[in-house]
Amino acid sequence: MALLQVEGVSKKFGGLQAVNDVSFYIRRGTIKALIGPNGAGKTTLFNLISGFLRPDSGTVLFEERPIQNLRPYQIAGRGLARTFQHIKLFSKMTALENVMIGRHSHSRAEFIAGILNLPRTRREETDIRERSLEIMEFLGIAGLAGLEATSLSYGQQRAVELARALACEPKLLLLDEPAAGLNMRETAETARLIARIKDMGVTVLLVEHDMSLVMNISDEIIVLSYGQTIADDTPLAIQKNAEVISIYLGEDDA
């Protein structure tokens, strides 16, 4: 059954049709990759799904309910978490505090509770901290907990951002180029991690340029070009698809 269903979504920026009548769905418990040349509309599509942009037309259904008119924080509350192509960690906060923000929609202490700092509120804080540390341990970065997040290496920052998204306990995880800027070893490690995240029951949608990673871990691949869907199939079928090959190898019309 489809966890996310995108139906006829379009988005125009001025004269540019960034996303043009795109439809696809993601089944629960699978990994779907979104690939395509630069400027194909992949990040725009991500932003449309996560609420940072509103589609001009079309609907986005998450667990059969429309989300295209919700704000990002509301969509996050429904169980959809994302990472960013350009890492967006919170500066002047430790790696652990960054991950703890991921627990925001799973905790409730608001202004009054925070001000009164009652035992129940303190228990919730301890819970947020422990849960966040568990996730960092799972990703093998518990040792970075006390360090300022933005002082970490690029690869470590990617891992913290992933931990933060996982702390949301998402049903659907959107990863925007999780291997960008990583070396081969780190990329392979990321691929293993994504596979393990899938085993935990999290559905994944990822944008990625590293073809070996995409081909290895994806259950299905959707190819976008000039804002339109070119193909939506298994990795094997995609590798044999003539149109896809021409886009990737013979881009003489660019």
Place this chain on the structure above:
Amino acid sequence: MPHGKYIRLSVLILAVVAVQLLTHFTGATYHLTQLTMSAYYSMVIIGLCLLIGYAGQISLGHAGFFAIGGYTSAFLTTFDLTPYRGKAVVSLLAKAGVLSARQDLYGGSLLTVQPWTACVIAILLTLLVAYIIGGPVLKLKGHYLAMATLGFGIIVYRLVLGTTFLGAADGLSDVPAFTLFPGVGVSGKISMIIQNYYIAWGLVILGMIVLLNLIDSRVGRALRAIHAAEDAADAMGVNVSKYKLNIFVLSAVYAAVAGVFLTHYNGGIGPSEASIMKSVRYVAIVAVGGMANLWGALSMGVLLNYLSLRGYLGSYDDAVFGGILIVIMLFAPEGLLRSGVLGDLKRTFSFRSDQGGAE
């Protein structure tokens, strides 16, 4: 960190008591007047520190909220309702027990709203105004937010300056004491100077506890996240606009409470309290204190206001605060009390060169 918080609060309480004892034994009790007033101004400053330093939003209109609090309370507790005695509303209020009769300076009888009620109304009015202003204005960022809040400050200033029943350029005077409990009241009477010093500082300490708890909580973490990367906070489920608005309103209420108390303490309020230079001064002090540093804001708030009120800054008072703002922005944008600056000084005055990059 939580332990540091309680140690610092204990030190603050001890310091407050120590200063009072010191002035008592040196016969310099008159200093308590300026220290009391500084405490109230510091209430505005710590509230603003939360808004600027932690939530990352600026306001150049906080003197406006101070004035709304002070003027509302002053007006309600001085406006004589005697001529309206027969009116249904007034007799209803009298029955509700929110009016109080007293004698004015010349022995005539006065019927006004009682201070507790006036205080509550002043705070509710500030809440209302802050919500109405904050909703649209906080959608703006950076310079635009600064300009919009500046506009709000100017409007409040011109309103109090131009409104006859608010005393126009003279402001409102003869504001009565604010009896908090029987025997305990906010009043500028010299016989109550020590009591009022402790009331003011009690309020500041309470205000600090509230804010310190808040910044250590889930809300505080979300605020810092908003400050650092708004869209990422949004994507993690933080309702950014709600948090910004609530903090804006909370800091406005701090300003209004300070306005109410200081007005009763001074026995009046004038339009200069609503002036833009006051708002700039509050922002300058938050900057000197280190932006995201409540303790820095508090200590600088007390120190600089005290110096200003004692007249040490001379007649160039406002110019000094403008100058402070420029110097801080140029040389220590993280504030004077930020560990970075202390670290720089340590490095400058030590021979060891292995301390770099410890941030």
